[in-house]
Amino acid sequence: MFSKDNLPHEALPLPDQIERTDAEARRAADDFFDLMAKRHTIRDFSDRPVPREIIERAVATAGRAPSGANHQPWFFAAVADPALKALIRAEAEAEEAKFYDGGAGDEWLRALEPLGTDASKPHLEIAPWLIVVFAQRWGTYDDGTRFKNYYVPESVGIATGFLIAALHNAGLSALTHTPNPMKFLNSALNRPDSEKPVMILAVGHAAQTATVPAVAKMKKPLDDILKVY
Ligand code: IYR
Secondary structure, three states: OOOOOOOOOOOOOOOOOOOOOHHHHHHHHHHHHHHHHOOOEOOOEOOOOOOHHHHHHHHHHHOOOOOHHHOOOEEEEEEOOHHHHHHHHHHHHHHHHHHHHHHOOHHHHHHHHHHOOOOOOOHHHHOOEEEEEEEEOEEEOOOOOEEEOOOHHHHHHHHHHHHHHHHHHOOOEEEEEOOOOOOHHHHHHOOOOOEEEEEEEEEEOEOOOOOOOHHHHOOOOHHHHOOOO
C-alpha cells in the first residue's frame, strides 16, 4: 500500500464521464439487467480450461470497486494448481461433513433443502479455477507499519460483486462457496493472519449438463425489494 503521509486532497475533473440521454440510459439499464438476470450459481463445471488472463482481468475489475477510505482491503488468491485444489477440496469437505452432520442446526439444514447441496464438493477440483477472497482486517505500508481498514466487509462484498459480474460477463460461471470455518485457507495459501478468508469462488464454464435448483429462479419481485419515496 502506498503511504498516505504526504497525500493531501487534490480534486481532478471526473475522468471517463459517460454521457447518455435518458433513452440511452434506459436501454443500457435494460441490457445490463438482461445480462445479470442470466447469471446463475452452478455446481456442475466443465473441466474446460480458462485462460489466466481472463481471471486476471476479472480480478482487476474487482479491484475497481469502491472501498472505505480507498484502502482496497481485499486480496484474491487464484488457484489453478490441481494439487492445491485437491487440498482445498479435502479441507472444505471435512468442514462440510461436520456442518451437514448436524453442526449447522436444523433450521439451517432445512433452509438448504431446496438447494440440494451436501458435503461432497467435487466441483472444487473440476472447476479450472478457485478464487479465494480474503478481507484484510488491517493493512501494512511498504515499510511494514500497520494501518486500519474501514468498512471491510462492505468493501470486500462490493468487490466480490464486481468480480462475479465480470466473470459472468466473460461467459464464465461461478459458485460462491463458504465452508465454515475457513481458517485452513490461510495455511493452504500461505496468507498472513491479517487476512480473513471470506469465500471461495469456483470458476469455470458450466458443464453441458449443468442444472440449477428450481428455487434459484424464484426472485423477489421489485415491489418487495424497492420502495420509492
Ligand atoms: N457451505 C455449505 C452450506 C451452504 C450454506 C449456504 I447459506 C448456502 O447458500 C449453500 C450451502 C455448502 O456449500 O454446501
